[in-house]
Amino acid sequence: MSSHTDLGVSDPFETKRRVTWAVLIVLAIGAVVLAVSTGTVPVPLGDVGTILGSKLGLSDPPGGIAEAVVWNIRMPRLVVGVATGAALGVVGAVLQGVLRNDMADPHLLGIGPGAAIGAAIGASAGGTRGAIAGGVFAGVLTAFVLRRLAAGPTVDRTRIILSGAALSLALGAWVGFVVFGADRGSVPPLEFWLLGSLSAATWSTASTLAVFVLFGVVGMFTARRTLDVLVLGEREARFLGVDTYLVTTVLLIVAGATVGATVGAVGVIAFVGLLVPLVVRFGVGPSYRHILPASVVAGAIFIVAADVVARSVMQPVEIPVGLVTAAVGGPVFLWLIGRRTNV
Amino acid sequence: MSEALLTATGVSYVIDGAQLVDSVDVEVPPGELLAVLGPNGAGKSTLLSLLSGDLVPSEGAVYYSATATSTLGDSERAVKRAVFSQRAPIDVPFTARSVVSLGRYPHRHDDSFTPEEDLAFVSSAMETTDTSGLANRTYSTLSGGERTRVAIARVLAQATPIVLLDEPTTALDVYHQERILQILRGVADEGRAVVVVLHDLNSAATYADRLMVMAGGRVLTQGPVEEVLDAELLTDVYGLPMAVVDHPLRQGKIVLVDDQTKP
Numbered sequence: 001m002s003s004h005t006d007l008g009v010s011d012p013f014e015t016k017r018r019v020t021w022a023v024l025i026v027l028a029i030g031a032v033v034l035a036v037s038t039g040t041v042p043v044p045l046g047d048v049g050t051i052l053g054s055k056l057g058l059s060d061p062p063g064g065i066a067e068a069v070v071w072n073i074r075m076p077r078l079v080v081g082v083a084t085g086a087a088l089g090v091v092g093a094v095l096q097g098v099l100r101n102d103m104a105d106p107h108l109l110g111i112g113p114g115a116a117i118g119a120a121i122g123a124s125a126g127g128t129r130g131a132i133a134g135g136v137f138a139g140v141l142t143a144f145v146l147r148r149l150a151a152g153p154t155v156d157r158t159r160i161i162l163s164g165a166a167l168s169l170a171l172g173a174w175v176g177f178v179v180f181g182a183d184r185g186s187v188p189p190l191e192f193w194l195l196g197s198l199s200a201a202t203w204s205t206a207s208t209l210a211v212f213v214l215f216g217v218v219g220m221f222t223a224r225r226t227l228d229v230l231v232l233g234e235r236e237a238r239f240l241g242v243d244t245y246l247v248t249t250v251l252l253i254v255a256g257a258t259v260g261a262t263v264g265a266v267g268v269i270a271f272v273g274l275l276v277p278l279v280v281r282f283g284v285g286p287s288y289r290h291i292l293p294a295s296v297v298a299g300a301i302f303i304v305a306a307d308v309v310a311r312s313v314m315q316p317v318e319i320p321v322g323l324v325t326a327a328v329g330g331p332v333f334l335w336l337i338g339r340r341t342n343v
Numbered sequence: 344m345s346e347a348l349l350t351a352t353g354v355s356y357v358i359d360g361a362q363l364v365d366s367v368d369v370e371v372p373p374g375e376l377l378a379v380l381g382p383n384g385a386g387k388s389t390l391l392s393l394l395s396g397d398l399v400p401s402e403g404a405v406y407y408s409a410t411a412t413s414t415l416g417d418s419e420r421a422v423k424r425a426v427f428s429q430r431a432p433i434d435v436p437f438t439a440r441s442v443v444s445l446g447r448y449p450h451r452h453d454d455s456f457t458p459e460e461d462l463a464f465v466s467s468a469m470e471t472t473d474t475s476g477l478a479n480r481t482y483s484t485l486s487g488g489e490r491t492r493v494a495i496a497r498v499l500a501q502a503t504p505i506v507l508l509d510e511p512t513t514a515l516d517v518y519h520q521e522r523i524l525q526i527l528r529g530v531a532d533e534g535r536a537v538v539v540v541l542h543d544l545n546s547a548a549t550y551a552d553r554l555m556v557m558a559g560g561r562v563l564t565q566g567p568v569e570e571v572l573d574a575e576l577l578t579d580v581y582g583l584p585m586a587v588v589d590h591p592l593r594q595g596k597i598v599l600v601d602d603q604t605k606p
Contacts, residue, residue, distance in 0.1 A: 233432040241421025241449040286436035
């Protein structure tokens with residue numbers, strides 16, 4: 001069914017949505033420009049253009065350190081950032097929808113820390129791709145545990161959040177046991193897993209992650225109308241023909257796999273999945289048809305911009321990107337919650 | 344099976360050893376408005392849940408036309424019956440029109456409906472329920488009466504042959520109670536089968552074709568309005584002395600409660 005706006009029916013959010021998308025596009029361009037041009041080796045934007053053009057065969061390769069920095073370091077890092085942000089934004093929106101709780105976030109619910117256990121084990125066995133595979137596997141497993149904890153034909157909104165919080169803390173500790181028990185040379189340190197970092201991004205990481213995120217995000221997009229129906233409550237959704245048990249289980253598992261892939265690549269980055277859907281809802285309205293695409297873009301902007309801050313704020317030291325997202329995300333979240341009259 | 348749109352045969356529901364519904368038989372042909380009456384705890388809402396397929400009967404079976412509901416999936420049931428529930432959440436951020444549009448969700452894979460037709464169902468349901476003026480209002484900010492009418496519009500937009508409603512007039516003023524029952528009367532007159540749980544005996548008597556009186560999970564009686572409106576039976580069911588008298592303004596009967604605290 002196409003949107004009503006196509007049929008000339010007014011939608012009170014239409015103007016606001018146009019403004020929101022204009023802002024998102026400007027911010028996205030700004031974040032990308034900063035991501036490719038800033039760093040310890042400053043590369044003018046024109047040179048970035050030449051380097052990227054040469055990869056498309058439009059100009060001669062300029063060579064030198066600038067090319068290596070832009071193409072081998074910053075571009076894969078940008079792709080990993082975009083994929084991670086898109087994944088976390090959409091997964092956050094989907095979890096908040098299926099669990100009907102604004103506090104739902106893949107990492108607060110334990111999926112991130114759970115995936116990190118698998119990713120750390122995978123890293124010791126098979127490097128970055130092993131970490132992503134382990135993250136996906138453990139992410140799905142944690143999502144399944146979460147589903148069982150909140151079991152029953154209907155989801156208990158409070159219980160799943162409390163279970164998830166406990167799961168998150170417990171599994172976070174287990175990441176530590178794995179990391180300290182493993183060979184230091186082959187497994188990234190605990191701060192990488194629990195605070196996140198894009199510094200290890202390579203084209204290999206970027207391409208593997210991008211495939212998982214693409215499948216996950218496209219899969220979750222197909223549920224957008226069902227997510228709208230779920231806003232009416234599980235019982236009403238069943239009356240409208242939604243198999244709520246199946247939909248909740250499948251979406252949790254897809255969310256677990258998608259988040260697991262990002263954890264394998266960059267570790268746990270907090271607050272993105274929590275904050276992005278909340279902010280986006282203010283700008284595009286309550287329908288998932290609009291929330292999901294806007295969450296892709298807003299999530300990507302958030303991570304890419306936070307990564308620019310993480311690598312430039314204490315130069316030459318790079319701080320974990322999760323510190324930046326939490327430092328910014330915490331106050332914004334509190335402000336948003338304070339603005340709402342009926343939490 | 345007969346030509347009834349909705350049939351239940353010997354339907355019972357037992358949970359934790361409590362028999363909430365006890366071998367109920369019911370048949371609702373097209374065009375009929377059946378009102379289910381009875382004191383609190385009589386099993387009316389449970390019966391409605393069984394008819395909707397939300398609960399599975401412990402015994403007996405429910406049929407939509409000739410098809411047993413047990414053989415239908417959630418999405419197949421949703422194109423055959425729509426449900427108004429008194430327990431639906433109110434903190435819904437959508438506009439009234441979006442809520443009504445969700446009534447078209449069960450038909451999303453049906454290519455026989457174009458977007459224009461879907462929209463026509465939504466618009467006509469909103470006109471019928473006098474909610475067109477609320478289209479762009481946020482559902483959670485509507486008054487109780489407005490919300491009920493929007494929810495009924497959603498049920499109508501679902502365009503199902505069977506419509507089930509659990510106490511749609513509860514907490515509404517007299518005007519809105521009457522309006523909603525008039526709407527439901529119109530829905531039945533379109534040839535649909537309507538089952539509505541009501542508390543108000545007089546609105547049931549005015550608008551329904553048949554009444555069903557339940558108590559303790561059993562059907563005490565069901566039949567045409569004038570047969571069921573029996574002072575002795577109602578006195579027995581509700582434990583209050585009642586009288587059934589001619590309506591002073593038009594044809595039909597009304598029920599009066601004899602308040603024993605007054606001399």
